[in-house]
Amino acid sequence: MIFDEYTIKSLIRPVPDFPKPGIVFRDITPLYHSPRAMRMVADSLIQRYVESPVTHIGAIDARGFLLGAVLAYELNKPLVLFRKVGKLPAETLCEAYETEYGEAHLEVHKGALGEGDQVLLLDDLIATGGTFLAAASLIKQMGAEVYEAAAIIDLPDLGGSRKMQDADIPVFTLCAFEENE
Numbered sequence: 148m149i150f151d152e153y154t155i156k157s158l159i160r161p162v163p164d165f166p167k168p169g170i171v172f173r174d175i176t177p178l179y180h181s182p183r184a185m186r187m188v189a190d191s192l193i194q195r196y197v198e199s200p201v202t203h204i205g206a207i208d209a210r211g212f213l214l215g216a217v218l219a220y221e222l223n224k225p226l227v228l229f230r231k232v233g234k235l236p237a238e239t240l241c242e243a244y245e246t247e248y249g250e251a252h253l254e255v256h257k258g259a260l261g262e263g264d265q266v267l268l269l270d271d272l273i274a275t276g277g278t279f280l281a282a283a284s285l286i287k288q289m290g291a292e293v294y295e296a297a298a299i300i301d302l303p304d305l306g307g308s309r310k311m312q313d314a315d316i317p318v319f320t321l322c323a324f325e326e327n328e
């Protein structure tokens with residue numbers, strides 16, 4: 148299916164002042180509600196990575212899990228979960244980070260990745276980049292590499308994608324919203 152950015156963007160709903168005053172929340176639930184649009188998103192990501200040297204899919208809690216599961220299934224790769232603190236039962240590595248609306252910690256199971264692994268890291272959205280950078284740091288601590296960080300949405304005004312590129316993390320996003328869009 149041919150990717151149509153206009154269709155994708157029209158299914159991402161801006162919700163002002165959520166979860167805090169001043170924040171425009173980009174709600175992807177209408178996109179997930181459309182099988183056609185979701186197929187476009189999944190197909191473009193599958194096409195991009197099907198011939199890549201990616202060895203693992205890394206999916207970020209919670210909205211990144213949805214894309215992560217689809218990509219891991221289609222590319223037939225192991226899925227590694229990066230979870231909010233206190234959710235993973237075995238021994239973890241933990242990284243603190245800040246997002247657009249708060250502080251958080253991300254964890255991964257120790258030994259989930261190792262030397263030489265090339266991880267495709269997935270989430271729905273890049274805002275300040277704090278979440279992706281925390282996951283990338285955990286990946287590096289395990290001796291693995293981020294092949295690319297991919298998301299549906301970039302919010303370039305918040306500077307996250309720039310910060311990630313400055314940290315030598317390749318970034319791929321399917322669409323972007325300016326602040327007043």
Ligand SMILES: O=P(O)(O)OC[C@H]1O[C@H](OP(=O)(O)OP(=O)(O)O)[C@H](O)[C@@H]1O
Pocket residue numbers: 207208209210211245246247270271272273274275276277278279307
């Ligand atoms: O670039 P950043 O500033 O780090 O923000 C992006 C992150 O924020 C959102 O997740 P959130 O922390 O709201 O959690 P959720 O997926 O559980 O809703 C989004 O799904 C990204 O993971």
Ligand SMILES: Nc1ncnc2[nH]cnc12
Pocket residue numbers: 170171172173174246247248272274275
């Ligand atoms: N503006 C935003 N909309 C949706 N998810 C987000 N995560 C961080 N900032 C966000």
